[in-house]
Amino acid sequence: MAKNVGILAMEVYFPPTCIQQEVLEAHDGASKGKYTIGLGQDCMAFCTEVEDVISMSMTAVTSLLEKYGVDPKEIGRLEVGSETVLDKSKSIKTFLMPIFEKCGNTDIEGVDSTNACYGGTAALFNCVNWVESSSWDGRYGLVVCTDSAVYAEGPARPTGGAAAIAMLIGPNAPISFESKLRASHMAHVYDFYKPDLASEYPVVDGKLSQTCYLMALDSCYKSFCDKYQKLEGKQFSVNDAEYFVFHSPYNKLVQKSFARLLFNDFLSSASSIDEAAKEKLSPFSSLTNEESYQSRDLEKATQQVAKPFYDVKVQPSTLIPKQVGNMYTASLYAAFASLLHNKNSTLAGQRVILFSYGSGLSATMFSLRFNEGKHPFSLSNIATVMNVSEKLKSRNEFPPEKFVEIMKLMEHRYGGKDFVTSKDCSLLAPGTYYLTEVDSKYRRFYAKKAVENGVVANGH
């Protein structure tokens, strides 16, 4: 069996078009700090009419292949996680096939995985399992998470975002799975869903969704700790991993989530809880589970206890989610990319725990191990290739009026046909794919912004 299977390489793409949360806050007439402190968000990326989940994933995939020097023929599996539906039958994966077809490679397994923000994690697990299975043919797997999160005008709108992430999967990876340290919690709930098929916007019960997230987190953490105890013969606490990375709809929930792990450690008398922390949390030891999700005092106390741990173990993974917003399936991996960006080669030898959550609901907590790896598949090269600082720096901030206008146009265009876009790719980086047309049969056409002058059509 292939050993140390995991992530060999990554590429991150988010639109260069964004709006500052502070600006949106003022425009919306929200109280000062509601989006920036209340949600904990700094900025939000969004697709203009020339970008969508297909173009973003094309950009991420071609960029990964080029920058790591991977021949498209070396890909044996390609899977996409997304909850942004542009077609209810044809997978996003098939839209990516021209990249491989032109090299004569059509023997590529995998389709799309779907359950809200969890689809990317399902795709990642599937790809890793394939490499470990008897049907593996020795080639690489490729996982793509791509989503555009948009909300109707109202309180949920500042929790949007957009991005695509591509990950190359194979053995002897610098980021490998500790495959026995994995716990899931799956249940039937209606916290966030998309039953209005004609609309891009979800139906959301924000309060329920937050409680579901925290309940799923508790369930996964308990089961994870049990499995760790059985495997390692000792109790797990947050001290046993250097980093924790969370699916991030908005940063405030990440803060609450990590604090919740400390509360779990307190309840199980784990080693991370010192005397001072014990004293702070004791008043809450008799709360029922349900009460504990509602108690503001508990939230405050746990966040105080968690703060020093948070700054070290969580904060390095919050950069892109705070700057780009909720990227649905890509959110967890954008957080993970932030950690690689901030800590890169210092991560070698360390463990990171990830928590993936998709409404509806599906959740998994799992563990990864870092080692420096070999160029081009090294931690430091991954950070170099992703070039996060430069991508964040070179964005264009839009005024709120323009943002609202674009949202209106996108709302109108969703599910539509028979239109051409402005084809204006002036704000896009060279090498970015963009939407040019949706014809009368709903067929979508894309072009690629050339690295030199001119435009390269992508041939379909």
Place this chain on the structure above:
Amino acid sequence: MAKNVGILAMEVYFPPTCIQQEVLEAHDGASKGKYTIGLGQDCMAFCTEVEDVISMSMTAVTSLLEKYGVDPKEIGRLEVGSETVLDKSKSIKTFLMPIFEKCGNTDIEGVDSTNACYGGTAALFNCVNWVESSSWDGRYGLVVCTDSAVYAEGPARPTGGAAAIAMLIGPNAPISFESKLRASHMAHVYDFYKPDLASEYPVVDGKLSQTCYLMALDSCYKSFCDKYQKLEGKQFSVNDAEYFVFHSPYNKLVQKSFARLLFNDFLSSASSIDEAAKEKLSPFSSLTNEESYQSRDLEKATQQVAKPFYDVKVQPSTLIPKQVGNMYTASLYAAFASLLHNKNSTLAGQRVILFSYGSGLSATMFSLRFNEGKHPFSLSNIATVMNVSEKLKSRNEFPPEKFVEIMKLMEHRYGGKDFVTSKDCSLLAPGTYYLTEVDSKYRRFYAKKAVENGVVANGH
């Protein structure tokens, strides 16, 4: 690594409501034989307002668990393949979770896989890979294929159908994968897709889709034969497998497809082609690939050559697809179930080749091996449990006027909210789940027809 991983058990469910193709043909004013001989179809099942892809999958899953005596706690992975979208974010898998939640089992990986009719195959491969991977925890996998195929009034309508299939996955299976004998063909085409999000009906280019199917079949077969040659050191021909099972949108395409394999055998001078066959096919040896898909004469000649092989190697798998219609993701596995039904324990020691096709497109040809297995996971018990004859016999044939009326109601209801159904489950077998209500928040409610008297609500 787990050995002989594959299908341990199966259950098939299709609605007991159907229409004879001969009757529909007359009602539609189509020429006599257009549906029955032209398409090769006998009968078509359809969901009435009390059934949908969720209720059908609940029925198939609970029935499988009960009839094979599998404790819901023994399931460690559950994956659904479907292209019938009732929600664009919340997976069908989450709707199945209450079956497991009530036993305290929420640690079940897997979500939905989507690409037209191929999603079930992707789910099956994912589940098998999981059992073979280092993250396997010793429990069973469960794969569900569920779809309702409906078309707008017009020539495609008789190619509808509906069914759900559940398959239990684990090691030492009576139906195991020959995992190195597998070849895929994936490409970006618009042969059949569902871009009109508000409508349940697809956009279809029937002629293109048939050509895409046959091209993908050729590509997979060539690659499959190459892999076989490398592995076994000898040339593959249709003689090297006892049975061939095809994704079946309508039976006529299955006939054409198998004949196409014989044409491939002829072009590669494989051992299945005798002198008489060689003579019949020689006039076509210089056709270009493109010409070969269009030539009626070739089609006729290959079908003549294929006929004796077809009767033995393919015909036993055509029962349910001809009687129930196109079941999208479930079609291939309903064909496979027909083979088990017709041949059950005589299959031990034999090989079957399956061809899965999903528009857009994704296609894979793969090989399975049979052995009798041990009760309850034996070929003969699978045939007994599925009870295909009885299920086909006890159906209710609807007159065309009633069928059209139901299609109109379903068209109106698709994507809708705030309605209750008739809750009339009189035609359903005991143990069948059915839809009772979709509330003002689009939440769906189901009940289960009791085995004795009365109705058991399923608790959500």
